[in-house]
Ligand code: SF4
């Protein structure tokens with residue numbers, strides 16, 4: 001096993017062990033743990049292992065490692081007392097615009113945005129409800145003096161209480177129903193685009209693009225069928241549906257580290273990248289060593305030179321004042337291609 | 353795919369007449385509607401009208417993909433380096449700055465890198481890329497090798513490029529002269545100090561005209 005893999009496995013093991021400990025802590029040594037949810041709990045633990053492992057391996061790639069270390073350095077710069085206030089506001093604004101509203105997808109296309117936004121919020125709500133339940137961190141207990149009221153226990157500590165037959169109760173206990181509706185609507189929109197858009201159809205791959213949609217659809221539909229079964233059909237087919245639902249959820253949890261779903265975790269890098277670019281803009285700029293125009297931050301160019309060396313590229317130009325090809329801007333790179341071919345033809349005519 | 357194996361892309365900037373037809377056609381492509389991915393670059397704008405069409409060369413070892421921190425750029429089994437995967441790209445610009453040919457474009461509004469993907473929707477179905485379909489001068493040619501050999505007896509396709517100490521091998525070929533020059537690769541960085549084509553355009557055409565009439 002390579003060193004990186006060993007390290008990634010250790011990280012994955014440590015994080016999974018922490019989660020396992022949190023489960024026993026939060027559920028009062030499994031006192032408040034719902035035994036019916038055991039398969040889900042184990043699938044969550046496996047998923048956390050897989051995600052951490054892949055994340056650690058991903059962070060090990062030279063360009064990612066560079067952003068990771070730079071990101072933290074930039075973060076510390078931003079914590080400078082003089083700018084911390086404005087940076088915190090900027091950070092929040094970006095967080096809300098990017099993650100909560102998906103503003104960049106809105107600009108890519110309205111329908112694409114609506115599909116993504118519905119799927120994302122459906123999943124966020126569902127995860128926020130189910131993970132604490134699956135881990136035994138949240139428990140609903142009837143009040144001793146009033147059976148019509150539920151009190152919410154978080155990590156065993158009593159918090160708010162609400163009447164079971166109330167709007168709050170209805171909304172809370174049907175949270176997964178609302179999230180299913182959002183997901184189903186979003187998945188149908190996304191599928192419509194994938195089936196009708198010529199460009200999307202050419203590029204999409206079953207495992208990468210379609211399977212995640214089918215999985216989310218299956219989870220939502222089987223979940224809704226469970227609700228329908230116990231609400232209106234006196235539990236008809238409940239056991240079968242429960243197994244079907246569990247299979248879809250567990251498969252999705254185990255799939256999280258591999259396919260498209262991993263972007264949920266990868267996109268955290270966008271915040272770091274945005275601040276890296278802010279700091280880059282404020283600092284010294286790199287001037288193209290051919291045309292003299294500024295084209296990127298000096299920090300970015302120097303970081304890329306390091307990364308390219310780590311990757312084994314040899315863009316050095318030791319006999320030239322340029323020193324390294326990375327000091328040439330993209331526009332000049334394109335022009336050079338035409339020039340180089342022209343020179344070849346001129347030489348051939350001169351000699352021929 | 354059988355058809356894809358037969359056809360190859362050959363570019364010949366020396367034939368480019370700068371008509372922009374490729375740019376227009378490129379923006380019609382289904383995989384990046386409304387955005388032209390081809391660059392039509394002036395070699396030395398102040399001095400000459402010479403243009404060079406730049407498409408993705410689909411490198412065997414794509415620098416763009418390797419410097420991508422998000423693992424967003426993938427190569428298909430048939431060697432086509434695709435545009436950034438939308439969910440993954442974090443708009444860091446690494447690929448834009450590192451591609452030795454200056455190909456990827458950052459679409460700031462979308463927070464997404466986009467680039468030429470050899471019109472994968474078309475070429476994977478045996479059709480020509482949009483740009484090669486419309487290019488009137490043959491600067492962008494897509495077809496079987498025997499055909500280009502027959503059409504351009506004075507040229508030979510080459511697919512190795514030198515940048516400093518780095519050699520890059522590509523799927524897309526560039527036409528180079530046969531004959532006395534026996535270059536195995538195109539040394540791009542060697543022309544760093546060249547300033548564009550030798551035939552310059554006189555920007556003061558009228559004064560030259562009068563000058564010659566006056567016999568000066
Ligand atoms: S030409 Fe540039 S964009 Fe195309 S594969 Fe090579 S490095 Fe990537």
Ligand code: SF4
Pocket residue numbers: 416419420421422423424425436440441442443444445446447448464465
């Ligand atoms: S801009 Fe996107 S595709 Fe390009 S290197 Fe950054 S993350 Fe990768």
